[in-house]
Amino acid sequence: MIDGTPVPLAGPETNLRADAVRNRALLLEAATRIASERGAAAITMETVATAAGVGKGTVSRRFGDRNGLLRALLDHSESRFQEAFLSGPPPLGPGADAATRLRAFGPALLRHEHEHRDLYLAAEPPPDRRFAVPADQLRHRHVVVLLREVLPGADSDLLAHTLLASVDVVLADHLLREGGMSLERLEAGWHDLVDRLLG
Amino acid sequence: MIDGTPVPLAGPETNLRADAVRNRALLLEAATRIASERGAAAITMETVATAAGVGKGTVSRRFGDRNGLLRALLDHSESRFQEAFLSGPPPLGPGADAATRLRAFGPALLRHEHEHRDLYLAAEPPPDRRFAVPADQLRHRHVVVLLREVLPGADSDLLAHTLLASVDVVLADHLLREGGMSLERLEAGWHDLVDRLLG
Numbered sequence: 001m002i003d004g005t006p007v008p009l010a011g012p013e014t015n016l017r018a019d020a021v022r023n024r025a026l027l028l029e030a031a032t033r034i035a036s037e038r039g040a041a042a043i044t045m046e047t048v049a050t051a052a053g054v055g056k057g058t059v060s061r062r063f064g065d066r067n068g069l070l071r072a073l074l075d076h077s078e079s080r081f082q083e084a085f086l087s088g089p090p091p092l093g094p095g096a097d098a099a100t101r102l103r104a105f106g107p108a109l110l111r112h113e114h115e116h117r118d119l120y121l122a123a124e125p126p127p128d129r130r131f132a133v134p135a136d137q138l139r140h141r142h143v144v145v146l147l148r149e150v151l152p153g154a155d156s157d158l159l160a161h162t163l164l165a166s167v168d169v170v171l172a173d174h175l176l177r178e179g180g181m182s183l184e185r186l187e188a189g190w191h192d193l194v195d196r197l198l199g
Numbered sequence: 200m201i202d203g204t205p206v207p208l209a210g211p212e213t214n215l216r217a218d219a220v221r222n223r224a225l226l227l228e229a230a231t232r233i234a235s236e237r238g239a240a241a242i243t244m245e246t247v248a249t250a251a252g253v254g255k256g257t258v259s260r261r262f263g264d265r266n267g268l269l270r271a272l273l274d275h276s277e278s279r280f281q282e283a284f285l286s287g288p289p290p291l292g293p294g295a296d297a298a299t300r301l302r303a304f305g306p307a308l309l310r311h312e313h314e315h316r317d318l319y320l321a322a323e324p325p326p327d328r329r330f331a332v333p334a335d336q337l338r339h340r341h342v343v344v345l346l347r348e349v350l351p352g353a354d355s356d357l358l359a360h361t362l363l364a365s366v367d368v369v370l371a372d373h374l375l376r377e378g379g380m381s382l383e384r385l386e387a388g389w390h391d392l393v394d395r396l397l398g
Binding site: 121124127128130131154155157158159161162165166168170171174175178179181185186188189192193196197199 | 320323326327329330353354356357358360361364365367369370373374377378380384385387388391392395396398
């Protein structure tokens with residue numbers, strides 16, 4: 001899972017028949033067009049079906065529900081982000097020590113989610129599935145691995161949840177839009193948090 | 200706001216006429232009955248209206264929407280919790296030093312939310328209103344005040360969000376139900392986090 005293979009936001013999509021692959025690409029194109037013209041909030045199973053000229057059932061079979069569709073839209077940028085922290089250059093990727101990589105991870109995540117905040121906010125799962133997104137589980141696993149190295153005495157599993165919650169896209173968006181904070185302040189907050197934890 | 204006056208989860212309810220007060224009490228009784236018989240998930244504007252023998256419009260006028268109704272149901276226990284940390288005995292209330300109160304706050308919040316988790320989870324607001332709940336804002340303000348005293352150099356506003364996110368009811372419920380963790384482990388995690396931050 002963390003050997004360099006990107007983990008899709010929407011779960012694995014293997015062995016699709018050629019027409020299903022074409023279908024999927026058409027639907028994602030239609031959804032991207034809607035997002036760029038009218039914003040991510042306008043993406044629904046209906047609007048995508050209409051824009052692609054197919055029935056709503058086709059969209060449902062391909063993506064399950066609206067959340068699955070939005071997560072699929074995010075797959076490409078999520079894969080690039082995963083490559084960056086799993087196998088990219090330091091300080092985010094291997095080659096830097098664990099403390100440096102942990103320090104770099106928060107700001108990279110903040111910037112990545114901020115860039116795609118429209119889609120991430122629209123794709124926010126309901127409470128009972130908030131921790132069931134494979135890409136989020138990979139981020140958690142990555143932070144756990146780094147924490148185990150820099151803070152062997154800590155409850156890494158729990159602490160990784162705390163660190164990730166501190167840069168959650170819903171919280172960050174609230175602080176930026178309503179709290180009058182800057183992205184730089186959030187990044188400094190991550191650095192300060194990590195530095196205090198590492199003593 | 201933090202002078203000892205409990206802040207209601209559902210916003211202030213002042214100057215209600217006597218019949219409106221009776222009406223409100225009847226609806227809350229009906230909702231409580233539904234929750235105890237069929238669980239918090241069964242509480243909807245319709246089921247409460249039916250159980251109270253009134254129209255759905257009456258429930259809407261009184262509580263706005265389902266979320267407002269659930270928050271009103273939580274008001275009583277939330278007020279007791281607020282009294283405990285604002286004016287109750289140490290270590291949670293005044294009388295203990297700020298570090299001790301901060302250390303005590305997380306476990307108290309975890310236990311309080313765990314006791315009412317059914318209602319809290321059902322009342323979880325949508326992402327764009329996640330930080331708009333008055334009772335949550337009071338908790339944040341309380342942690343900020345304590346942090347300013349124990350960590351004058353820190354970004355208290357941001358750090359308070361991180362601390363509260365670490366014991367968020369949705370996260371805690373996930374860790375308890377899916378992650379195989381115990382409430383004691385979550386409480387120890389809060390203590391460890393605070394101790395590391397305070398150095």
